[in-house]
Every structure is written in structure tokens, then in C-alpha cells.
Amino acid sequence: MSDVLERFLRYVRIDTQAQEGTGLVPSTLKQLDLCRLLADECRALGLRDVVMSPQGTVLATVPATVPHRAPAFALVAHVDTEPGTSGKDVQPQVHRNYLGGDLPLPKGGLVLKVEDNPELLGLVGGTIITTDGTTLLGADDKAGVAAIMAMAAHLMQHPEIPHGPVKLCFTCDEEIGHGVDHLDIPALGVVCAYTLDGDGRGKIDCETFSADQAIITVTGVGIHPSIGKGKLVNAIRILSRIIAGLPQDRLSPETTDGRDGFVHPYMIEGGTASATARFILRDFETARLAEYAALLESLAEPLRSEYPTCQIEIQIVKQYRNMRDGLPQEPRALKKAVDAFRAIGIEPEQTIIRGGTDGSRLTEMGLPTPNLSTGEHNPHSPLEWTSEEELETAVAMLVELARAWGREVISG
Ligand SMILES: [Zn+2]
Numbered sequence: 001m002s003d004v005l006e007r008f009l010r011y012v013r014i015d016t017q018a019q020e021g022t023g024l025v026p027s028t029l030k031q032l033d034l035c036r037l038l039a040d041e042c043r044a045l046g047l048r049d050v051v052m053s054p055q056g057t058v059l060a061t062v063p064a065t066v067p068h069r070a071p072a073f074a075l076v077a078h079v080d081t082e083p084g085t086s087g088k089d090v091q092p093q094v095h096r097n098y099l100g101g102d103l104p105l106p107k108g109g110l111v112l113k114v115e116d117n118p119e120l121l122g123l124v125g126g127t128i129i130t131t132d133g134t135t136l137l138g139a140d141d142k143a144g145v146a147a148i149m150a151m152a153a154h155l156m157q158h159p160e161i162p163h164g165p166v167k168l169c170f171t172c173d174e175e176i177g178h179g180v181d182h183l184d185i186p187a188l189g190v191v192c193a194y195t196l197d198g199d200g201r202g203k204i205d206c207e208t209f210s211a212d213q214a215i216i217t218v219t220g221v222g223i224h225p226s227i228g229k230g231k232l233v234n235a236i237r238i239l240s241r242i243i244a245g246l247p248q249d250r251l252s253p254e255t256t257d258g259r260d261g262f263v264h265p266y267m268i269e270g271g272t273a274s275a276t277a278r279f280i281l282r283d284f285e286t287a288r289l290a291e292y293a294a295l296l297e298s299l300a301e302p303l304r305s306e307y308p309t310c311q312i313e314i315q316i317v318k319q320y321r322n323m324r325d326g327l328p329q330e331p332r333a334l335k336k337a338v339d340a341f342r343a344i345g346i347e348p349e350q351t352i353i354r355g356g357t358d359g360s361r362l363t364e365m366g367l368p369t370p371n372l373s374t375g376e377h378n379p380h381s382p383l384e385w386t387s388e389e390e391l392e393t394a395v396a397m398l399v400e401l402a403r404a405w406g407r408e409v410i411s412g
Contacts, residue, residue: 017083219313
């Protein structure tokens with residue numbers, strides 16, 4: 001067994017919640033608390049070239065043990081947690097010798113149900129980690145951070161394991177789409193990378209959503225309600241009508257799964273004079289994102305005619321693209337991951353992910369980066385959980401991945 005659980009429990013207690021719109025890099029300075037700790041721990045392990053950038057990215061290298069030149073690959077995880085659920089004072093609950101059955105959380109009346117989490121059935125006798133019901137757990141993505149660190153610790157303690165150079169990379173602000181903004185890919189000097197940010201175990205995500213953000217800003221005419229007749233143009237009402245105009249029975253996360261995309265309003269703020277809503281547009285087919293943007297335009301257009309003194313602005317911000325298109329650039333990326341799972345007796349499942357990862361953007365930027373399972377469940381929720389067994393599986397798989405890449409020889 002590795003020290004992955006101990007690491008995980010240490011990392012989740014550090015509040016690293018990201019926040020949109022702060023204008024800071026990283027978006028919240030508290031993320032740097034974990035970055036600093038990771039850099040210190042990397043140095044203590046004896047890793048090489050440990051650096052933390054001003055933006056918080058931590059890089060480190062597990063030096064090669066093979067005598068030949070083997071290609072380097074990178075392991076990537078993000079330290080931040082998502083903005084919507086509190087990540088402050090996380091009190092992880094460790095349920096050892098899990099007997100099966102539902103797990104009531106100590107606060108707030110929430111119950112982790114087997115019915116909704118059938119993976120629990122495969123973990124009877126194991127160790128389940130949940131929240132206390134008041135925060136998220138942060139397994140997304142501290143499970144990945146812990147797995148990578150535990151793997152590095154294991155390789156440093158076992159120099160007899162043959163492997164090439166393994167680069168560690170911890171990023172900030174993945175949850176708000178800025179995880180790899182400050183990564184110098186050529187300087188990394190790797191043939192491919194893997195994000196450790198996937199659910200369950202035995203899975204390799206090789207497709208992600210393509211993603212854009214839409215920001216709708218309605219500027220109305222504010223005036224005291226007492227003299228508002230014929231003059232007041234209420235931005236709240238106009239924006240609400242755009243949102244209410246979206247389909248009710250499709251194109252939402254609530255009504256779709258599998259390969260179906262959506263238009264999802266996730267944040268709204270403002271007042272009478274000006275109101276803003278943020279949406280995410282998601283689909284596995286990149287071309288559909290333009291259709292979703294056109295749908296928002298089609299809802300805004302009649303309101304522009306109806307309220308000539310108001311302004312409705314729709315801004316589309318590109319986020320990331322389906323990694324499917326870029327992975328074949330380095331066919332060994334996927335193959336080595338499959339080999340590594342097989343080496344620990346697991347036939348991996350190749351899956352699609354209804355979301356994005358740092359890997360979606362890295363792949364688009366020319367660095368093929370599939371996503372590996374690392375024991376996450378119910379991310380972005382107080383019902384988030386993980387298990388020691390899945391964390392250990394991720395560590396064992398990474399050790400085999402290092403071995404698999406260590407067998408490659410750079411020619412010339
Ligand atoms: Zn994540």
C-alpha cells in the first residue's frame with residue numbers, strides 16, 4: 001500500500017476553491033497554499049527541477065532510472081475545487097471496513113445511497129471517504145494530486161523500478177477553464193501527458209465535450225419605480241425571458257446524458273439597470289456549439305425589437321475542444337495507458353466524459369492528454385466520495401505506466 005490516503009486527507013483539508021471574475025491569477029490566492037505544500041513535498045521526496053510559477057503551476061521531475069534515453073511523459077492534476085460548492089473546512093469522513101449499505105453523512109441529513117452509487121457494491125470491506133455533508137470533498141481533483149504524489153514517492157523509494165523521466169504538473173483554476181493557460185508545453189519536453197481527473201477506476205477518457213461559454217448582458221433603463229411608467233426598462237425581466245425561452249425538455253444537463261449536448265445557465269447577477277447571465281454550451285460535436293449560440297441569439301433578437309432602448313449583448317468565449325481529434329498524434333499515449341491497466345489486472349474501459357479536463361485543452365494545443373480514472377464520484381457535490389482502493393489502483397496503474405514508458409527508447 002502507498003501513502004495515497006494519508007496524502008489525500010491532507011490535501012482536501014486545504015481550501016482551494018476557485019472563483020470566477022476576481023481578476024487574479026490564480027483566481028484565489030488560497031490555491032497557492034496547496035501549491036506551496038506540493039512543491040515542498042516534491043523537494044522533500046528528492047524530485048528534480050521543482051518549480052512553482054507565480055501563477056501557481058508546480059512542476060517537478062521524477063528522474064529516470066533506466067540507462068537508455070526514454071521519452072518523458074507528464075502527469076497532470078488540478079489543485080482547485082469548483083466555485084459552486086464550499087471547499088472550506090472540509091472534514092473528510094473515513095468509513096473503514098465498509099459493510100455495504102447506505103452511508104448517512106453526519107450533518108445536513110444527506111445520505112450516500114447505494115441505489116445512486118452502485119460502485120459502492122464493489123467496495124464492501126474497503127475504505128470509503130465522504131464529506132460531513134456541508135462541503136464538497138475535493139476528490140476532484142485532489143484524488144489525482146494524491147495519486148501522482150504517491151506514485152512519485154513510490155518510484156523514489158524503489159529505484160529498482162525501471163522507468164524514464166516522469167514530469168509532474170499541478171495546475172490552478174481548472175474548474176474555471178484556466179488550468180493550462182500558463183503552461184509552457186514545449187518547455188515541458190514530453191511526448192504526451194495524462195490528466196488524473198477521472199471517475200471510478202479502470203477508465204480512460206478519450207473523448208470530452210467541446211465547450212464554449214456564453215455571457216449575456218442586458219442593459220436596461222433604471223429609474224425610480226415611482227416614476228417608472230413608460231420609462232423603466234427592467235434588465236432582470238428581459239434576461240429572465242431569454243432564459244425562460246430555452247427548451248424545457250431537452251438541451252439541459254437535467255434532461256440529457258450520453259452524447260447529447262446542452263445550453264446551461266449557471267450564474268445570474270445584476271439589477272434593474274443591468275443584468276448578466278453566464279451559460280455553458282457543451283457538445284461532443286464542435287459544430288453544434290455555433291447552433292447553441294445561434295439559439296441564444298434567436299431568443300434575444302425579438303426582445304431587442306420589443307425594447308429598443310435596451311441592449312442585449314451576447315459574448316461567446318471559446319473554452320476547450322473534444323480531445324478525440326488530437327489523441328492520434330501520439331498513438332502510444334492511449335496504448336501505454338491500456339498496457340498499464342492490464343499490468344495490474346484491469347481491462348480498461350475507454351470512455352467519454354461529459355465535461356472537459358485540462359487534457360482537452362492540452363490535446364488541442366498539440367499535447368495528446370487522455371484522462372485517467374482516479375476514484376472520483378459525484379464531483380461538485382456534498383455527496384462527493386472516493387475510496388482508498390480506487391486511489392491505490394490509480395497509484396499502481398501510474399507505476400506501471402512509468403514502467404511501460406521506460407521500455408521505449410528514443411532513437412538517434
Ligand atoms: Zn477536475
